[in-house]
Amino acid sequence: MSLLLDILSTAAILFIVSCGLLLIFGVMKIINFAHGGFLTLGGYAPLLVTQWGWSPWAGGAVAFVIGIGCGALVERFIVRPLHSRPLDAILATWGLGIVIGQLITLAFGRGVQFAASPLSGTVHLFGTEYSVYRLALIGMSLAVAAAIAGVLNGTRLGLITRAVTMNETLARGLGVNSARVRLSTFAFGAGLACLAGALITPLSSVDPNMGVPWLTNAFMLAMISGTSLLSLGVACLLLGGAQVLVSVFGSPVLGALTIVVLGALVLRIRPGGFARG
């Protein structure tokens, strides 16, 4: 039973970490390699919240706001000028990720920091003790998914974002201001990355490199999910589940490879990934 909970909570964490990357990829067709940097940036928000004496629950919200602000600045000054050169834009985001890491090191030092966790302890579930926070993460990932789906399907901005995702040139021909969509998408995606960073700190350490290991897995998951959030959810469940199973029945060292290897296999067999059509 705890194995099932492990799979669900791992999938939840992977989803929260990857959804921001997927959104940016869907609209702008570039992979934001600064994603790891934004995760780290968000991870330091609970630290600030603890220092300011606010409630630990504010960590996620503060992270989201910081992410949106920084994402908007990055899009305006780094990504937009490179609009017509997507490969250069990707390289620029890679460099940005390194810069963010170093800026954080300058501001907070290299050491591992500690932030208060909003939830702690275990709950007795189905015969075993399970971490309350991991269970809460399952709920949080569903809430994040619902929120994104709500914005995409229920708002005008979401509508034109979906239009730009499908075909940017055609959307512009119809009068959609695609530059505004790109700005808001990148900002939103960065905000989600920072939120994810804040949400994983109770289970991980806060240090300048905390976001980097997540980048590879998030990248693979985004690649095989095409542009659909639902495919991302399915991918996280399947590949995350595979990672947990390999780690438990094989070894965690192999488990760390699972997502990347399976992702590569999926793309080889079905270049469109899990996306339908």
Added chain:
Amino acid sequence: MNTNKWTRRAVAAAASFAALQALAANPIKIGVPVGLSGANSVVAPSVVQAAELAVEEINAKGGVLGRMLELEVADDASGAAGAQKAFDSLIFQKKVNVLISMETSAARNAGLPIVTRGKTPYIYTSFYEGRSCNKYMFVNAWVPDQQVAPIVDYFMKTNKAKNFFLVGSDYAFGRGMLEFTKAYIGKKGGKVVGEEYLPMDGSDWTAVINKLKTAKPDAIITSTAGGAPNVTLTKQLRAAGITLPYGNLAVDEGTAKDMGADAEGIVISGSYLTNIDSPKNKAFMAAMQKKFGDKLKTPNDLSVPQYEAVYLYKAAVEKAGSTDAEKVVTALATVKTEGPRGTIQMNKQRHAPLTMYLGQVQKDGGIKLLETFKDVDPGAQCPNLK
């Protein structure tokens, strides 16, 4: 005639003045390749501070054989590639007389061939998994033979533990320490019911904790890379409600204190604790505080051996009468120094018998001393080196 005599005297004076200048400007260079970036970057500043204090103290008393000591610090990025660059630049470009440093096992193993090529004495000041042998290297920090036994014995005696679960990071230190631990537990009649590793930068211990719960051990012993892995593992263990006796072979006093409530109960074993009650340690702590003030990085089991190693080198050079590598290497095997950790002498196959302290992290972050083991032998580390 008079002019010639005075000219000659002037020239002689100038020459000897120049020679004195040259002598004073001929410092003994100590190379310190250390992880200023990478995995060791958290602890490297404390190591550099320890070396700086030792050099300052020795220079204030006239240096070594009349020559001043000078530090050359290079970043080895805590890994093999960086170590190659750092060692190369220190030995062949800066032409240091000796290398004294603490590094990851990966960095040390990459640097040793360069040390042999450059014929430079090397004092390794980091605790490690043991059995690393090189004609030019001496070690003044602990090896598993000294550190593991106190923890295992304590759990078996106090917690009546029979079944142990081992967790580590997947690299030389993690695997080496746990291999020794497994053998020692077996020798003492215990059983290892699980042994799991995660890559050094891995932060998701879910599967490991899952296996741990299934195996139902009496105690856990971990040997992860320092810094982040210690924190993530401890946090996740506590989040999963695991309160078993927990011995950590690789956490330092500082990190354990910072971890707060999560670290309570962790048993640690090392050759240095800041509250060692000896005049030399008190004097050392006071001197560090005076020199660095609020920039002081807490002295720890990785930085204090560095301080003592500089003094050991001084003793070796004075005994050998020169900085010649072969003579210094011969002298290093016999000289001793009185440091914050006690009397240090690297006379057991290039390793040193050390007094080991067993401590337990308290709720307030302090370390309670459980037991002290005097002069624990390092065992047969390099039987083939003469």
